[in-house]
Amino acid sequence: MATAKVLDKQVSMRDAFGEALVEIGKTRPELVVLDADVSSSTKTGLFGAAYPDRFFNVGVAEANMTDVAAGLATCGYRPVISTFALFLALKCTDQIRNVICYNNLPVVIVAGYGGLSDSFDGASHQALTDIAIMRALPNMRVVVAADGKEAEEALKEALEHDGPTYLRISRNPAPLLEIDEPFKTGKGRILREGKDCTIATAGVPVPMALEAAEKLAAEGISAEVLELHTIKPVDAELLKKSVGKTGAVVSAEEHNIYGGIGGAVAEALSKNTPAPMEYVGVADTFTESGPYDTLLSKYGISVEAITEAVKKAVKRKA
Amino acid sequence: MQTTTGRSTELARLAQQFRLEVLDVLHKKGTGHWGGASSVADLLTHLYFERMNIRPEDPKWEERDRLVLSKGHASAMLYTVLAHRGYFPVEEIQTFRDLNSRLQGHPCMNKTAGVEMSTGALGHGISVGLGMALASQLSGKNFWSYVITGEGCLDEGQSWEGIMAAAKFKPKKLALLVDYNKVQLDGASSEIMPLDPLDDKFRAFGWRVAPKIYDGHNHDEIAEAFTWLDSEEAGPSVMIFRTHKGKGVSFMEDNHKWHGAPVDDETYSKARPELEAGLAKLEAK
Numbered sequence: 001m002a003t004a005k006v007l008d009k010q011v012s013m014r015d016a017f018g019e020a021l022v023e024i025g026k027t028r029p030e031l032v033v034l035d036a037d038v039s040s041s042t043k044t045g046l047f048g049a050a051y052p053d054r055f056f057n058v059g060v061a062e063a064n065m066t067d068v069a070a071g072l073a074t075c076g077y078r079p080v081i082s083t084f085a086l087f088l089a090l091k092c093t094d095q096i097r098n099v100i101c102y103n104n105l106p107v108v109i110v111a112g113y114g115g116l117s118d119s120f121d122g123a124s125h126q127a128l129t130d131i132a133i134m135r136a137l138p139n140m141r142v143v144v145a146a147d148g149k150e151a152e153e154a155l156k157e158a159l160e161h162d163g164p165t166y167l168r169i170s171r172n173p174a175p176l177l178e179i180d181e182p183f184k185t186g187k188g189r190i191l192r193e194g195k196d197c198t199i200a201t202a203g204v205p206v207p208m209a210l211e212a213a214e215k216l217a218a219e220g221i222s223a224e225v226l227e228l229h230t231i232k233p234v235d236a237e238l239l240k241k242s243v244g245k246t247g248a249v250v251s252a253e254e255h256n257i258y259g260g261i262g263g264a265v266a267e268a269l270s271k272n273t274p275a276p277m278e279y280v281g282v283a284d285t286f287t288e289s290g291p292y293d294t295l296l297s298k299y300g301i302s303v304e305a306i307t308e309a310v311k312k313a314v315k316r317k318a
Numbered sequence: 319m320q321t322t323t324g325r326s327t328e329l330a331r332l333a334q335q336f337r338l339e340v341l342d343v344l345h346k347k348g349t350g351h352w353g354g355a356s357s358v359a360d361l362l363t364h365l366y367f368e369r370m371n372i373r374p375e376d377p378k379w380e381e382r383d384r385l386v387l388s389k390g391h392a393s394a395m396l397y398t399v400l401a402h403r404g405y406f407p408v409e410e411i412q413t414f415r416d417l418n419s420r421l422q423g424h425p426c427m428n429k430t431a432g433v434e435m436s437t438g439a440l441g442h443g444i445s446v447g448l449g450m451a452l453a454s455q456l457s458g459k460n461f462w463s464y465v466i467t468g469e470g471c472l473d474e475g476q477s478w479e480g481i482m483a484a485a486k487f488k489p490k491k492l493a494l495l496v497d498y499n500k501v502q503l504d505g506a507s508s509e510i511m512p513l514d515p516l517d518d519k520f521r522a523f524g525w526r527v528a529p530k531i532y533d534g535h536n537h538d539e540i541a542e543a544f545t546w547l548d549s550e551e552a553g554p555s556v557m558i559f560r561t562h563k564g565k566g567v568s569f570m571e572d573n574h575k576w577h578g579a580p581v582d583d584e585t586y587s588k589a590r591p592e593l594e595a596g597l598a599k600l601e602a603k
Contacts, residue, residue, distance in 0.1 A: 032456070053456065056487065064445045064479035071449020074427075074435065075457065076380070095476075098439045099446065103427055 002181030004191035004225070006207045009176050013169035014112055016148030018043025020155050021080065022050045028159070029054075030076060034069050036062045036083040041171075042112040044082045062087045066095035066107075073105040078159055084118065085111030085127035085168055093133060100164045101139045108158040109166045114144070115204060115254030116282075116296055117171035122289040127168075128282050132259025134166040135232050141165040142232040143185060144253075144261075146206040147176050150229060153183040161185070168203065172292050175207055179227075188235035190242065194224035197310045198242045200265045201252040202229050205280070205301055209252050212306035223310050231261055236268040243275050248313040252280040252306050254296070276316035278309035325368070326537035331600040333363040333535075336398045337566045338593045343414050344394060345586040349423075350415065353563040353576040354468060355395035357499040357534075361466060361559060362387075362399045364540045365495075371461065374404035377431045381459045384450045386435045388443020389468040389497065390424040391578065397421050397430070405432035441474025443467055444494060448480050451489035451554075462491045468499065469507045472516070478523070481554075485524030488553035494525075496556065497534060499563040503577045517558055526555040534559025567592045 025031050025047055034056045039045035048055035058065045062083055069079035081088075088096070088111045100107050111130060118125040134142045143158070143165060145151040151169045158165035165185075181189050191206070192213050201209045206227055213223040226242050228234060243249045249269065251262035257279040266277060282299045289295075296302060337356050344350040366372070370383040387396050394414055401408045406420070413419035420429045424438030435446050447465035454461045471477050484492055498516065500507045507513055520527045528546050532539040543557040563577070564570030567589040581589065 056452070056483075058479070058483050059486075061476075061479035061483065063476045064448075064483055067442050067445030067476070067480070068449040068452070068483065071386075071435075071446040071451075071463075072453045073449075074384075074446075075450055075453030075459075077453055077456070094439055095442065095445075099436070099442055102436050 001190045001193050002179050004210060005178040006210055007176040007178055010173035011148035011176055012171065012173045013145055013148050013151040014043045014171060016151045017110060017155060017169055018046040020152040021047040024156065024159065025051050025054070028078065030078045031159070032056070032072055032077045032079050034058060034065045034079060034081045036060055036065045036087070038083050038112070042082040042110070062091040063095050066092040067099050069107045070095070070099045070103070070105050073107050078106060080108045080110055082110040082112055084113040084125060085130045086113070086125055089127060089130035089133045097137050101137045104139045104163045106162055107164050108155065109164065110155065111166060111168045113171045114168040115170065116287060116299065117204070117292060119292040119295045120289050123286045126287050128256045128287065129259070130168065131231055131255050131261070132263065135259065135264065139163050140232065141185065141230065143230050144168045144203040146203050146227065146229060147174055149176060150183055154185065154229070157185045170204055174204060177206065183229070186230045186233050186235060188230070188238040189227045190224060190238070191227050192223070192225040194222040194246060196222045196246055197248040197250060197314050198224045198226050198246045199250045199252055199306060199310065200226045200228050200239065200261060202227060202231060202261055204254050205252045205306070208301070208303045209306055211303045212310065215303065215307055216310055221310060221314055228261060228264070231264050234264045234268050239265060239268050240273045243269055243273050248276045248317050250278045250280060250306060250309040250313050252301070254301055255281050256284055257281040258284055276313045278313045280305050280309050323538065326541065327600060327603045329363055329367060329537040330360065331597065332367060333359040334566065334593065334597045334600055336363060336395060336402065338590070338597060339398050339411065340394045341581060341586070341589060341593060343411055345581040346412070347415055348580045350394045351391040351578045352570065352581060353501070353578070354389055354392040356565045357561045357563045358389065358392045358466060358497045359395050359565065360535050360537065360540060361495055361497060362395055364537055365464060366399050366403045369544055370464070374432065377405060381461050383462040383464065384434045384447070385464045385466070386437065386443040386447045386450070387425060387466050388437055388440065388471045389466060390437030393423065393425050396425055396433070400430070400432040406430070440470045441476040443471060444477050444480030444484070447492055447494070448484045448487070448489065451492035452487060454491050455489045460491065462493060464493050464495060466495045466497055468497045469502050469511070469513055472496070472513055473511045481520070481523045481525065484554040490551050490553060492554045493547055494554070494556040496558045497561050498531070498558050499561040501563040501572055501574045501577070503574060505574045520556045526552045528555070528557040531558045531560050534561035535565055566596050
């Protein structure tokens with residue numbers, strides 16, 4: 001088990017990602033970065049300024065960006081492509097499926113502005129189906145980072161992996177997490193031990209889950225917080241072990257309740273470790289513009305929503 | 319490189335032989351795309367037997383020229399050319415589209431030696447070829463990236479994204495060959511989705527455009543196109559080749575029905591003698 005502390009210091013994942021690219025670029029001449037006219041938002045522009053020869057801004061043409069990266073990958077380069085999560089998952093599905101995944105090409109797809117984090121831009125820019133889509137593509141790894149440090153760690157591991165990775169990051173500053181167990185793609189982390197219910201979560205809701213567990217403890221409910229930063233391949237063994245012990249599970253994610261972490265958890269558990277389960281996420285609806293915090297809360301992603309879901313799941317055990 | 323008339327006849331003979339073999343296998347299997355395969359036969363033969371810097375015995379040689387067959391439905395012709403060029407045994411063509419075969423319905427790069435990119439869904443080739451051409455330039459390996467599209471690929475919006483981007487980044491060794499047979503699955507391109515004036519479209523997009531539309535079934539003209547290609551280093555270049563879907567079989571030529579219709583016994587019995595006669599004529603030259 002790991003221990004996790006939510007720090008006061010806030011860092012935005014996109015800044016951490018952009019800085020990491022520049023750092024990695026120093027020692028990896030085969031690293032190339034492509035963006036689709038949002039490099040000042042995704043922060044790939046930092047790489048572009050440092051290594052203009054290895055940076056390609058293709059304009060607002062995401063499908064082309066994806067396949068150009070694939071072509072580079074077949075010739076030994078390690079491309080990172082980045083734009084908003086919504087566009088990557090929807091405008092480039094064909095390219096990601098038929099070219100990158102089918103050929104198992106080592107392209108790292110860094111999806112900025114994940115979930116509701118492009119909050120003021122509204123539903124047209126909010127990515128709540130990307131994990132469901134990416135999870136259904138053979139060869140794809142799907143990782144959702146919870147803080148700036150994870151964004152950097154996941155990027156580094158993805159660049160060592162001989163195949164594609166979809167790495168979802170977020171727009172806004174978020175608290176750094178101090179977790180004593182090292183990040184490893186494909187390995188979940190128990191951030192807090194408990195015996196009554198498992199909260200399986202990743203990304204922005206991770207600190208919420210930790211806070212919910214703290215509140216629940218005061219009410220006599222012991223919740224275990226399991227961070228599933230890698231949604232594919234999901235750490236089914238750790239999930240089964242945790243839920244085998246607690247007997248109930250809540251998924252908490254910044255995504256539609258269909259096909260995301262909730263889906264991955266249910267698939268992993270239903271065969272051998274069925275347990276009462278509740279889903280925290282966006283309830284299959286289109287969202288709207290607004291400040292990020294209140295938007296998350298309105299659409300069902302909050303400490304309160306997680307707390308209530310845990311209580312429901314625990315009640316259903318009896 | 320200037321080819322001789324004798325060499326051109328030899329290449330035409332090879333392409334016709336490949337058409338015959340493709341017709342045989344499509345008839346035997348009852349599946350596959352005759353129209354686009356026969357149309358592109360001369361271009362593929364010329365590229366693999368005359369033009370490209372490749373090592374079939376070392377298919378992953380880093381400095382090899384790349385070819386992306388963006389119109390992946392012409393897979394049977396690509397496989398036939400690759401096999402005869404030595405990438406895999408010619409007998410293996412008989413497994414085309416079989417369960418467990420390496421020769422998928424549409425080309426798959428991780429299954430078949432010599433296939434540089436899996437294609438099938440149209441419109442990917444130009445972007446992928448651009449990526450390869452950028453890699454060629456960045457690495458200094460200086461290989462060519464050739465892309466072949468038909469009309470279908472050029473209907474796809476992504477192709478024009480790639481064409482715009484190529485004009486921006488200007489890799490020196492990217493060449494697009496358009497297999498312009500003017501017939502697509504549902505009918506004549508003029509009815510389904512007109513592309514003319516195609517050469518002007520490329521000019522407007524900032525490409526270097528060949529001064530004429532070449533006859534894509536005449537190897538002297540295909541050689542002339544490559545002579546033009548080599549005449550200056552000026553970034554992405556396009557050569558449009560007028561071709562005929564179903565080439566070599568009179569009643570199949572320019573007929574959209576033969577885009578992907580199975581070659582049944584009756585059709586086969588009429589078509590094969592025409593291809594044989596064409597081959598005999600070339601052999602007599």
